[in-house]
Amino acid sequence: MLTKKILRIIKPDPLKLVLFFICLLLPSWALAYQVVSKTVSEETVTRGAVLQTVRMTTNEGPLNVYILKADLSDPYLKVDTIVGADGTLAKNQTVTAMAGRAGAVAAVNGDFFQMKESGRPIGLLYQGGRLIESPALRSDMYGFAVTKDKLPILEVFQFSGQVTAGNGKSFPLSGINKPGYLVMSDASSDVDSLLLYNSLWGPVSRGRLAGLTGVVEAVVKNGVVQQVLTDQPGVPIPPDGYVLRGHGQAARFILENLPAGSKVSYTYSVMPQGDKLFAAVGGQALLVEEGRLPAYFTQNIAGKHARTAAGVSKDGKTLYLVAVEKQSASDGTVVSRGMTQEELAEFLISIGVWRAVNLDGGGSTTLAARHLGDFNVSLINRPQGKSQRSVPNAIGIFSTAPPGKLKGLAISGPSVLIAGTKGEFTAKGYDQYYNPVRIEPEKVSWSAAPAAGKFEGSVFLPERGGTVTVQAALGSATGAAAVRVIGPEMLAGLVVSPSSISVEPGQSVELSVQVKTKEGETFALKSEDVRWAVDGTAGVIANGKFTAAAGPASGKIEVSFQGLSASVPVSVRLPSVELQAEPGKDSEAVLDGRVRVRFPAGSANYPVKIQLSNAGIPVDLPEGFVPVEAITVTPEEGQKAVLNAPWRLSWNYSTAAVNARPAVLLWDPVQNKWREQPAKVEGEGQARIISAAVWGFGKLVLVDDRRPPAVFKDTEGHWAASAISNLAGRGVINGFPDGTFGPAQTVTRAQFVAMLAAALQWATPESMPAFKDAVPAWAMPAVAAAVARGVISGYPDGTFAPDARITRSEMAVMICRALALEGAGGSLQYRDSAAIPDFARDAVARASAAGLLQGSEGYFRPWDGATRAEAAVVISRVLALWLERGS
Template sequence: MNEAFMEKKTREMLREIRTASAKKWVAASLAGVLWIMPVIGSEGITQFGQGPSPVASAAASAFTVTKLGEEVITSGAIMMKYKYTTSRSGKQATGLADVIRVDLNNPYVSMDVMTGKGGDLTTRQSTGGMAKETGAVAAVNGDYFNTGGEGVPIGGQVSAGVVVSTPSQLNGMYAFAVTKDRQPVIDEFTFEGTITAADGAQFALSGINKGAYIPEGGTSTYSHANAMYIYTDAWTALERPKNSSTTPTEVLVENGIITQISPNAALPMAVPEGAYILRTHGLAAQFVAAHLAVGQPLTSSSSLRSQTTQQALDPASLQMMIGGHTILVNNGKAATFSRSTSSIGGYRARTALGYSQDGRYAYVVTAQKNDNSAGMSLTELQSFMTNIGVWKGLNLDGGGSTTMVDRPLAETTATLTFNTEYGTEQRSIVNGLGVYTSAPQGEVKGITISGNSVLLIGQKAAYSLKGYDTYYNPIDVAAGNPAWVSSSGSATVSAGEVTAVKPGAVTLTATSGTASASTKVTVLGGDDLSSMTVGTATAPLIAGSSVSVPVTATAKSGAKIAVPDSALKWEFVGFKGNVQAGKLTVDTVDTGVTTGYAIARYNGFSTVVVLSAVAATPWEDFENASYPVAFTTNVASVQGTAAIMAGSAERAGSKVLSLSYDMTAGSGKMYAYAQLNGTTGKTIPAAATSMSLDVMGDMSLNWLRAELVDSSGATVYVDLAKIIDWNGWKSLNLDLSGSGIKFPATLKRLYVVNVEEGQDERAKTGTVAFDNISFTMPSLSSEAGLPKGTASMVIGSKSILVNGTKQAIDVAPIVKNGSTYVPIRYVLDAFGGQAMWDQATKKIMVLRGAKALDLTVNKKEYLLNGKLQSAEVAPLILQGRTLVPLRLVSEQLGLIVKWEQKTKTVTIES
């Protein structure tokens, strides 16, 4: 389930739109339980499970909290970073939490609810999207909601004194509010309202802008049975609401006058701006028939009531209100949960709200669950909140919904504070809580320089200068023509563009008026690197073929840097080619060559792409597949099948993998997966540069993808087709060379995605099929064809015996300091490969099969396929010839070396 709801329009817009009518709607806040179950009835009404309310158990005494630091977001709001440590079943767990502390005494900062898209109910949007749309400087996800419903919060929602949605009749659901005199409130509220007809007859209102649900603590099984609800223009969906029990009678009220009555049928319209529609059922519909008529006036009144004090609360007195779930903290201590938490247990990402004992500070709390953090239980969340000074607090929607964004100092937009449970993907939700600033522009307080801290020789990089004022608002400092200075000749700078010239450290300083900022930049040379790798280590040696060859350098410090084209020099062995914009293209292949090499050099450092003559390798045609195939989805209401079956039409007599799906009952972003071999998948054994497959399309305009898991455990998603815009069979060819997949890998799932945005344009039902999946795997053939055999040499003898045939050599092998040295050329003549000598740098590059060995005379360090390694001995020059350590070179090239002490004979085998 998700949480969420109202986006922030400016206060002026809200007042203009929501107060255009004479009525004042009041909202109560409530929170829905996390799990949903259907009930028996003619229409499927959602029930929010209640269950017992266990007492919150004390968190482990080992729970500790450490503050890592804090950063200013805006005047009156700071981001505080924490690390927590706890004991779980005898094992230590650690995690990270992020807290935005809002100073309610600061007149320039405020909190408000963000709602879906455009501030409308029945729409959904990510937290980051709502923050961007409303101009929030920070935000988190909000209330719980029924993922299968229209997209409205379970709890109450108020913005600028206007009720957007009232609390549901559910027990123990708390809400967070801030009054217009900036006092925080956390309480459980109920809604009370009345409609008064022209003849004086009255009928109780059950709520405003609510989806259908199963209420608790009352006499009705259905929220809308015998009930009357108001729907304002904040409700944008045409259906009011889904699955609301009996056939409704609806009444349109404009400017306080009844303009339409639709007996036993919904009005075929959205709510007009400034108007509202009464939706009535059963006894409420009978009241309409008996007492209301077109042209008559109709008045309404409503209020919220505190369950704690039984006092009425006027929504007009509120700056904002957002619904939540159970209370977590009261009087600075862990509180008894106000409703069952069994459906929201476990160690998950968490979101919560609270305030300090003096009411000055509001706390927006999140706990991370990702690669860097172990998540929290609810009891751990209670301990954390009390640790940081929360006096009273409640739980908001968590898990996959937990998302926080904030605007870093001097930046203009809010960005993701930490990775969600899904990485950088943000779940679309119905509302969230935004933090806003109304501070005026002040004087320049500080500036920051943004740009790379590490550069490579020849690299050009742009550095931006950003400033912030005395209220911590971003301010444009570029107009002041800031002055830039470089402290050394390792880099030059002009108007923020830096060019790396030679290895060394440099300090860049920018000055704008009285403010200045500095940043340190290191220019790396070849001696500073530990490795240089190409994104595609193998490629097809076929004229006209092209693959992505992004090069990444790793410094000895551990920093990783993308090497720009301008910093590299490429050499090609066995073919003619070129590298442009990060793509290697083979122009022509030398006669008789089956293995080629593209060597990238940077300041004495090198790496290589090994190319080999290869064709696509058939991987799966489904004719003899013995593993299971299953249908899975991310939304329970999505149905479908996945199976290997006989093909039809042009595939008659062949087997194919068929995937059928029906997403009509689902909502949000929906997936239909064909899962291969349970959770295991099927192995792709070697590095693949491309993938081809035949796909039967269904013209659904959905998105077609494949999910792989590589050898590092990372999940990689491959786009097969952004849009399925064809019917019948079509061959797809995909370049995998830039995908970053670490092979061997496994193909886990093939699937269809129905994206939430623009969903009406895409079909929710269809069938696709797959056949003849192949991969181009050059690495399987790069070692093929290398000579096999035996060669032997005697120390001091100028001859070599290759497979029984004696041959003369111009320099004899020697033993020096216990190591045997040989002229490498003769070893390569015997076992395949070639060597290249660079007189200027005294380097020898040895190429054999999939190996590229870069050695330097008198240096023990060497490079093997771009990785820096160290040997016990170094190459040397003797009598004008270069000799290399035999065991080092032979073993790195995949050869076996044997030594016979009595005869001083070295034997090499392949």
């Protein structure tokens, strides 16, 4: 297709030619991809036509190319163009639909076309010896044609014509059934030109055009002008006539010489060999010339794309229709990388093409072919877009052979089977011309050699591993296909999906099973291939579908196949429970006996109904976190809860599900990320409980943190290494890009507040504090949360001094307020107690009594700063005490 009026032209100049010939001196691999491995398969389409599939592994990814080779000398093979959805240019159609409608055995998309304007092609178009559309008036667009005696022609086709009025006056005819395009002067083909449109264009003429005035159309029927219109909408084209369309001088010719009732005639010629052309489509650049790259491409569409080309052998007897695939899987994995125009030319030369022309590519590239024994064509390549694109024309391959007698059977079915499974095969008949013959499938007899299994009708049941030849016979007609059977000795394990089930009573879940081989291959098993059993009262299973029991229950599904087994833990849980959080008393609720939610007295500032529900496992967790279960804890719809203190979550789990580090994550919609909640683990054996303190509502996930422990280059053997690694794993503190932590570096006021907020997971408030000095953006959420909780207030002059070194006295005050440490801490026993400032004396006493801050050699050092290592240890103690107190 064309997104603009015409493709970009590359005109030769001396410098480009010099560079091109320098490139010719380089080895071909320097200009393209490198092939690591390649496989080529071939199947017969009909007598004289074969389809080759080339799959390559290159240094730039996979690359797939499909080649349709047609023997032009075969008397039963015909090449013809297929046009549109109904044989006209009015409506485009997919290549497979075109081929099916026309009865072609294979087809490939043809010419470039004006996708956004009219959908009509740019170049010439012949079908069955009849001109559908004349060539473009350009010297840089090659076309492909086949003459009536099957001679292929790949040239720049030329057009000339003349319209003669009844009074003898004449005017040059610029084209037949042409859409607008750019001629070589870059002018519009519609300006100052006379064009003819017949019923092959479609039911209605082009009429007036946007941005072009003075367009005159003369409707002609049986050689007589019926009416003349100026700047009018399109009119019906007579089936036994045509419409002449003119602009500028051509419009004046019509107005002055073709009045209604006058006679008119026209003549035209197409070169070369226009009178002998049978089928033709337009194209773009010549890709191969006499088995070599041309001196330059007249046009070049840069980049790696899906591409289509038509080429011929040196003797002119073999036609090559080639489709290059470009496609990616849904996960972005490259299925086929596509080719540049230069790479396509090199590939064509490598397979023996003597002369070739580039056809439309990209999303238009489509190759359809009939598999042996099939009555209809199939799509062979995967289009570059999501689906097949409708195109204006295609090059079709047709079989003209008469109906023949049954000669052979084409077998289709699985090429790989697992011993203990079933493989269903089908047989289709074909005659001596390799065209399909209808057969009665029930009369086909099936066998396998060697006898490594048995057939039940057309279903094969392999019993042991090895290579088996599946054979079909119907009278004297036979067919065979090789099948690889994987025996039990080559199987490694089963994979069941989902790997665990958590559902509400009565719900159903579809299960799928895959078997892995020792070579790393994976194959899907059908539900009837495996044995199913439910251990426990969780529910029942039938045809691979699990249906949960009517009430809460637990158990596991056992799956077995060929000596392998796997199990899926099942939990049937109530959908949700509710609790009423009251400001003056404790409130709690338990979901399925495994999740307990408690709102301590005072945590909610007014009564609110809270709903605790099971939830689906999220798929957007950070890398390394494996989800186990998920719940939601939210206020009832329409209510808003404001927390004065965190609520408490206790989550029962088994070490069979969590074998690394358990953690609880909460989704933070403000910061748009998952935040780990402060938590501790209790219990022995397989039964464990993780208890978390949560500031917020929403979805929470119990995860198994399988990330490697946080290790820094400069903390190995350090006295604070354990605390640093633990907090780094929780995301409370971070190292530096060079892999160090900097344990001896001092901590600022902003940094310490950020550590404290991250450890206790304070939610970010809606409003930000207004200090006179600027707080860094990275610290502002933590500072705002600390201000909202009364942990910090700033200095009397209205500043916060975020970059100032924090003193141990200030740390004590912040910690005391954050934990709401109560009661007097007793008398200060430090040697430097007198140096402790008044604002911090009570806080130092309380923090010291709680074991959060300790002196050294009897000194507290109130005005000293804290290192990053010291801060990490203090934060660890704060977190442990906070969780231990359960408040």
